[in-house]
Amino acid sequence: xxxxxxxTSSFRAYRLAPDGxxxxxxxxxxxxxxxxxxxxxxxxxxxxxxxxxxxxxxxVMSGMxxxxxxxxEVPYAQCPAGLKEIAAxxxxxxxxxxxxxxxxxxxxxxDAQGVPDVMRGEETQILGALSGIRARSAWICLPGTHxxxxxxxxxxxxHFTTYMTGEVFAVMRAHSILGRMMADAAxxxxxxxxxxxxxxxxxxxxxxxxxxxxxxxxxxxxxDDSAAYLSGxxxxxxxxxxxxxxxxxxxxxxxxxxxxxxxxxxxxxVDTLILNADSAVTGLFNLAQTRAQG
Amino acid sequence: xxxxxxxTSSFRAYRLAPDGxxxxxxxxxxxxxxxxxxxxxxxxxxxxxxxxxxxxxxxVMSGMxxxxxxxxEVPYAQCPAGLKEIAAxxxxxxxxxxxxxxxxxxxxxxDAQGVPDVMRGEETQILGALSGIRARSAWICLPGTHxxxxxxxxxxxxHFTTYMTGEVFAVMRAHSILGRMMADAAxxxxxxxxxxxxxxxxxxxxxxxxxxxxxxxxxxxxxDDSAAYLSGxxxxxxxxxxxxxxxxxxxxxxxxxxxxxxxxxxxxxVDTLILNADSAVTGLFNLAQTRAQG
Numbered sequence: 001x002x003x004x005x006x007x008t009s010s011f012r013a014y015r016l017a018p019d020g021x022x023x024x025x026x027x028x029x030x031x032x033x034x035x036x037x038x039x040x041x042x043x044x045x046x047x048x049x050x051x052x053x054x055x056x057x058x059x060v061m062s063g064m065x066x067x068x069x070x071x072x073e074v075p076y077a078q079c080p081a082g083l084k085e086i087a088a089x090x091x092x093x094x095x096x097x098x099x100x101x102x103x104x105x106x107x108x109x110x111d112a113q114g115v116p117d118v119m120r121g122e123e124t125q126i127l128g129a130l131s132g133i134r135a136r137s138a139w140i141c142l143p144g145t146h147x148x149x150x151x152x153x154x155x156x157x158x159h160f161t162t163y164m165t166g167e168v169f170a171v172m173r174a175h176s177i178l179g180r181m182m183a184d185a186a187x188x189x190x191x192x193x194x195x196x197x198x199x200x201x202x203x204x205x206x207x208x209x210x211x212x213x214x215x216x217x218x219x220x221x222x223x224d225d226s227a228a229y230l231s232g233x234x235x236x237x238x239x240x241x242x243x244x245x246x247x248x249x250x251x252x253x254x255x256x257x258x259x260x261x262x263x264x265x266x267x268x269x270v271d272t273l274i275l276n277a278d279s280a281v282t283g284l285f286n287l288a289q290t291r292a293q294g
Numbered sequence: 295x296x297x298x299x300x301x302t303s304s305f306r307a308y309r310l311a312p313d314g315x316x317x318x319x320x321x322x323x324x325x326x327x328x329x330x331x332x333x334x335x336x337x338x339x340x341x342x343x344x345x346x347x348x349x350x351x352x353x354v355m356s357g358m359x360x361x362x363x364x365x366x367e368v369p370y371a372q373c374p375a376g377l378k379e380i381a382a383x384x385x386x387x388x389x390x391x392x393x394x395x396x397x398x399x400x401x402x403x404x405d406a407q408g409v410p411d412v413m414r415g416e417e418t419q420i421l422g423a424l425s426g427i428r429a430r431s432a433w434i435c436l437p438g439t440h441x442x443x444x445x446x447x448x449x450x451x452x453h454f455t456t457y458m459t460g461e462v463f464a465v466m467r468a469h470s471i472l473g474r475m476m477a478d479a480a481x482x483x484x485x486x487x488x489x490x491x492x493x494x495x496x497x498x499x500x501x502x503x504x505x506x507x508x509x510x511x512x513x514x515x516x517x518d519d520s521a522a523y524l525s526g527x528x529x530x531x532x533x534x535x536x537x538x539x540x541x542x543x544x545x546x547x548x549x550x551x552x553x554x555x556x557x558x559x560x561x562x563x564v565d566t567l568i569l570n571a572d573s574a575v576t577g578l579f580n581l582a583q584t585r586a587q588g
Contacts, residue, residue, distance in 0.1 A: 108508075115492070115509065116508045116509060116511075116514060117504070117505070118507075118511055161497065161501055162501060162508070168462075168470075171465050171466065174469070175469045176458070176462075203405065204499075204531060205498070205531070206499070206528065206531055206532050207457050209458045209462070210456040211411070214411050215410060218402065220409075220410060234500065237498060237499070241498030241500065243496065
């Protein structure tokens with residue numbers, strides 16, 4: 001089969017043996033935003049046309065390729081959802097005389113007040129990582145531009161919550177007055193932890209953010225340490241928002257991020273386990289298997 | 295006397311009669327960032343040289359002109375502070391053969407954890423507005439890029455807290471993914487209030503921010519209403535951070551902001567009174583009087 005993780009800014013394809021082993025990979029800076037005039041067929045054929053011509057099938061894709069700006073908008077599956085529900089929500093696209101592919105749906109949920117949350121792509125990563133979670137009930141956290149925290153129970157995603165942590169860090173650093181006081185230094189772990197713990201004190205995030213400036217003005221925080229402190233502050237506020245944070249938190253993401261979250265969670269007295277970050281391909285394989293059986 | 299409110303981006307000078315009545319004003323886009331090579335003497339003389347030549351005195355200035363990037367760095371006075379303490383912290387600058395001016399200090403305080411907060415210019419506005427506050431003890435709020443909340447007691451500023459509310463709104467709107475879904479519509483009061491009340495629900499600001507996007511994606515929030523909802527969300531989080539919010543809150547600032555805060559505070563069951571926004575000149579007059587008496 002062919003498994004494709006097709007996001008906003010990148011395209012990653014895997015050719016898999018019947019047992020799920022990866023036999024070949026292709027990747028390109030060909031995220032959906034880089035595809036002109038919605039020419040997704042041409043983009044896909046340019047990357048894996050030879051695999052398709054060799055008869056490799058099925059093709060299963062996940063990520064923003066299933067969004068309104070992608071190839072075909074696939075409605076979100078609803079929480080709680082596991083492999084079965086997400087596989088059932090896949091939509092088919094066809095092209096040429098006989099070519100076809102499945103696109104996985106995103107996932108949505110609503111909180112007690114009815115406010116929705118959404119993910120697209122992360123659900124497939126989570127599905128692929130479930131085998132690494134031994135507890136029946138656990139938090140899984142995917143740190144990033146938009147961090148996702150999902151409650152897993154019995155192999156299903158019961159509920160999840162998104163935090164704009166990474167994006168707020170990036171825009172505040174690049175575009176706010178806080179960035180003017182930040183040097184490009186290696187991230188200092190003490191400054192990071194001090195920001196993470198500050199988040200538990202009263203005052204709220206909007207006030208704590210100003211502290212980056214006031215501490216800098218009064219010499220309490222160096223230019224070298226400011227970015228680390230801001231990063232800790234934001235990740236700390238994310239952690240402080242998690243209801244009943246405890247047990248072991250499973251982390252899934254880029255190593256530099258899972259390391260930061262491990263440090264911050266340690267400061268909050270919470271243990272972590274790091275899952276295999278390449279779980280999207282496993283998730284896509286599992287979706288294909290489930291679809292074939294269903 | 296001459297009273298000058300000299301901030302980062304603007305310069306405002308007032309010529310006052312001995313009883314404090316304003317007899318003339320000058321203003322220019324000549325904030326300290328627009329003054330090249332620290333030529334503050336030249337900048338001041340270009341604006342009010344004729345008043346100075348006529349012998350108008352004293353000259354009292356407040357705002358970022360007393361910062362490290364200004365004419366002379368004047369150390370922050372410490373809370374609690376009233377007219378007496380702030381007047382005592384003024385520093386003199388001299389130029390030419392016989393010209394001189396006072397620069398008011400900023401104000402700083404530390405919270406229970408020792409984290410500092412700072413203001414420069416707002417303390418003078420507050421000093422000028424105190425006569426409008428009848429209660430012995432009250433909150434005064436100066437909404438803006440960096441909102442300030444000061445606890446007033448017996449005519450002194452006991453403590454204050456800064457929130458980056460306005461700047462976070464501006465950078466998130468201009469530079470984050472949230473801004474892409476925002477139309478330039480008039481601010482809808484219902485969407486604004488809905489954001490303000492959302493802030494009281496669990497989840498935290500970083501999650502609530504993502505709600506602007508997820509509600510937009512699922513059709514719960516229109517492009518026209520997104521900016522108003524975001525504004526409400528941020529102001530609501532500011533209000534939700536104020537300890538023991540209650541009584542009458544006094545608002546000091548631009549009318550479009552004090553109106554928004556009045557609406558948000560109404561949603562939180564708190565009454566407001568709007569103070570005269572041109573209080574800086576009164577504060578500078580009071581500082582000059584106090585200095586002359588001291």
